[in-house]
Amino acid sequence: MKYLRQSALMLFSTVFLVSCFNNKDRIKGGISNQNETPTKGKKYWPNGAQLVISVSMQFETGGQPEGAESPFSSTPLPAGQPDLPAESWYRYGGNEGIYRMLDLWKKYNIKVTSHIVGTAAEKYPEVAKAIANEGHEVAAHGFTWDNQWNKSYADELYFVKEGVDVVQKITGKRAVGYNSNWLRRSPNTLKVLQELGFLYHIDDVSHDEPFITKVQGKNFMVIPYTIRNNDIVNIEGKHWSPDQFLTQLKFEFDRLYEEGASKRRMMSISFHDRIGGAPAMIHAMEEFIKYTQKKQGVVFMRKDDIAKMVMNDPNTPVDNSEEKYNK
Amino acid sequence: MKYLRQSALMLFSTVFLVSCFNNKDRIKGGISNQNETPTKGKKYWPNGAQLVISVSMQFETGGQPEGAESPFSSTPLPAGQPDLPAESWYRYGGNEGIYRMLDLWKKYNIKVTSHIVGTAAEKYPEVAKAIANEGHEVAAHGFTWDNQWNKSYADELYFVKEGVDVVQKITGKRAVGYNSNWLRRSPNTLKVLQELGFLYHIDDVSHDEPFITKVQGKNFMVIPYTIRNNDIVNIEGKHWSPDQFLTQLKFEFDRLYEEGASKRRMMSISFHDRIGGAPAMIHAMEEFIKYTQKKQGVVFMRKDDIAKMVMNDPNTPVDNSEEKYNK
């Protein structure tokens, strides 16, 4: 109930902001509106956007296990032997990465969703607080950096709840959105999230727009995540250079924006503290943000705001592909 | 016999369309004809094209086995454990990928060849129907997503026939072209296809033009497929970014188009539902289509139309490199 009221309020603010934006010549981030061709006709998002973009900013540093994936982990050291350069690589996320991202979001007045690992917030409480204080969404990402798909219902519930509680204690914000480690939820995850009062999860890449899925008969929102515009997948996994990442964003944007004239479209982007927070990646992201500003009707939004905006909208599609698990 | 008549008819339509195109200023897709330098002199394709381009649109989603290749499969889960994000990645092909491609082909009036896995059509009959209804070629790609090279003659025949029958029941179209899983046919495959009345297969990359090969003494067409312009090979396998894919297409086009002035040349492109159907890849493909429109004499064709156009042409080369298997 509390969530619903917050939701209505936030939806209102979003719409309000959008209308404000429409009265300015050019705004930083949010929505850009000085354009060659104004968007006309039917709108597919309740807030009138032609394209909604949502950034996930993962904060995980300090929560990683020994030997966690890093540029050093392909030739692992024996168990118990500290991999000092790898550990220093991780610390970069807390020292530099998140703060660099926060600076960028602030410059363009963008609010993002931050998936925070419980033990990362414990290790770097000032970073977690900075995220919350800047108005970004505090979302959950597990108590520790650990597999979730292999836990029992009770263990998974404890694991998720503990992470939410820890982060709430530090930031004052209670998460309503969830991201599993490597997107790999268990068959029980949505039921666990529902029991804990979550509004949505992101670990699904089957659509380019949010959708509803039934969990034990009730609506649960899915705000699709991305592996296409994902720094860990492309930069660390595929070994792309930051200019390739930038071009990927532009190509995807160009297409989704065009499609946004005839259907509801959302673009998802993922940046991790120690990867997306590097200087060249932030340069790429800034170039991308500027690129989107040339178009009208582009809105960057937190995922909780998106969930609240469409969860009761009759035009939001329903997809029960995982019905057998969610009964 | 039925095929031959259809073939004559379709060949006629193609030639007719080409002549029509020649009377318009600029056409979308098909063949572009407003150009700096008109093509003169000898033609190497019966329809007068300087370059024939053929797109394969694989529809496989829903047919994949547990643990099938995905961005998640390099760290596989234990057998029996559902890999939920991987499954959602596959569903994208049926939810978004094929429809996005169909929109693009329609916009440029291009007809493609769709290799459809039998169980994919069973799982997403509306997608299979949409492909057929838009006038694209319904071609075969096995009953399920499974190895074909290790089957006995009888098993292989059943596997191919079952796939064709299933898709025909749903779409009303009977396949005459074949694509094996990962191109890996068995030594019997061409005999199996001949027995089932197929006109051609594509699992050969030895030429840049169609050719005839003798199967049990009779002509069988080979319409070469590609691994050079193949989304699964380059995007998932080689980890290219979509702009690299676009440049590859342009470089290949530039050379083959030039060669098309002095010999018969065909360019083959492959897009899979969940990979080529992503927004950035469709943007790349659209940029490529526009690029080809600057040249005269470029025709996008279905592979069955290509087979029918050249199967009885005396200028079509014969290559019996696999004679020992096809006797």
Next chain:
Amino acid sequence: MKYLRQSALMLFSTVFLVSCFNNKDRIKGGISNQNETPTKGKKYWPNGAQLVISVSMQFETGGQPEGAESPFSSTPLPAGQPDLPAESWYRYGGNEGIYRMLDLWKKYNIKVTSHIVGTAAEKYPEVAKAIANEGHEVAAHGFTWDNQWNKSYADELYFVKEGVDVVQKITGKRAVGYNSNWLRRSPNTLKVLQELGFLYHIDDVSHDEPFITKVQGKNFMVIPYTIRNNDIVNIEGKHWSPDQFLTQLKFEFDRLYEEGASKRRMMSISFHDRIGGAPAMIHAMEEFIKYTQKKQGVVFMRKDDIAKMVMNDPNTPVDNSEEKYNK
């Protein structure tokens, strides 16, 4: 003795040709001479070039063993099971690749060195003859596609000699230059080559210019090969796109050309039948050739001509790093 006389003759022709080039406005390939700034002052190559570029064109198709590296070989089939698409991928080199390269070299009047596997020439004699008839260097690359580093002296001698003899029988040309499989010669290879009357080998990447090494007290030429400008290393191994290959060539050229004003510099490029012979790679190579034509004093040469030009030149450096093997 015969070689030395040929050598003197060829050196003469090369110098003669270069002087001729200097009298024309612009020539195709060879050497370009219409330029902003004419090269002045000291020359470091006997023929007055500022940069010598040498292309290796490997012809190996038909010589490959079962399961040889291909886009399919990472998931090998059981021994004895033919990998039909992989075999068709190899045939492309003989059907299309070499001929496409020959067309390009002819268009720009470039002579290259072709390293020919004995069994490839046996399988495609018309291809081997076409290479020789166009004036390209017929160089040796082993009797079959096989490891050379693990052979006894006698076996290695037989292996090299058999390859030379087979190719000579078909093309009428006797090789004087050698390239081992994957550059991996044995400690005996240079002694074997010397015994067989070879002038040079290429399996060394330690310098950007030719050098002399002592083999059993006598001079032996090393004309350095490349893994930096090598299609198999970059396209198949590193998964570059052809535009990356083109940019690599331009960057390397820019630097070596500049250095060529103050020292002797050579640039080596490697193209294999089935890889460099693909349309997009030939497009890249043609763009590169055009790029080099904007500079004065660039000469494309066969490696035997280079060896003969510098083998008796006092300015040719000597490097005996492998002395312990070559005593």
Next chain:
Amino acid sequence: MKYLRQSALMLFSTVFLVSCFNNKDRIKGGISNQNETPTKGKKYWPNGAQLVISVSMQFETGGQPEGAESPFSSTPLPAGQPDLPAESWYRYGGNEGIYRMLDLWKKYNIKVTSHIVGTAAEKYPEVAKAIANEGHEVAAHGFTWDNQWNKSYADELYFVKEGVDVVQKITGKRAVGYNSNWLRRSPNTLKVLQELGFLYHIDDVSHDEPFITKVQGKNFMVIPYTIRNNDIVNIEGKHWSPDQFLTQLKFEFDRLYEEGASKRRMMSISFHDRIGGAPAMIHAMEEFIKYTQKKQGVVFMRKDDIAKMVMNDPNTPVDNSEEKYNK
């Protein structure tokens, strides 16, 4: 004590040079000062720079063990079998790579830090001397190319000291900075370095500026190294082409330079003899240097000069994340 005096002297020279630069129109390397917008306001580096760039030039050739990483090492030969092309690939670093880099640094008046493996200097003393004679920093990189993380305190001390002594004997310079093999120091490394009189180490990538860490209660400098702008990581490891490397440098520079207006920022670059010393990479680096010259307040510095400049500066941050090892 000797170090401190040297330090004061060098700091003075640096500041002096910077002021001199400010009086010239355009200087090669060092600091560029002819610019659109002069830097105003608060400075964050003692020498007034807006961004300090430091290049590491690793000289390792000749020190590598059998089977060391190379383009050939993924398919290793049996132990004892010499991998001749791999060895020639390494020799390139001593024959061409370092000299090519020295030419570039000289052209732009840049001083770099050279991490020299002891046995490399023994094998190529003239290369080690050339580095020292050009005014570059002679820094330590171990006695041989060997793991350091698994050595006892005594063995590690011997290993580091022996490397420093050997190089000092050849070059006349005693190292005060350290780089471990693959950055993988042991928990004892900083204590070992302190005992041997070192000023700083580089094997930490947790900050974009130098920092102080306490080692047994005393200050020890960390001048962060890089894996983002590292030729071995990106070119050999990630298979980037040199143009990708160049774009990475530009993107990183753009962001760090901008940040340099409001905080102290340092950019680290790493080039290895046989990789960064290749022609295309030097072309990329030269393009990057020219790119930085368009901005004011950019200084290329040796790492010892950086350490000395900030080690006693009250604005230099302290980070004791590894306190448990350094007590």
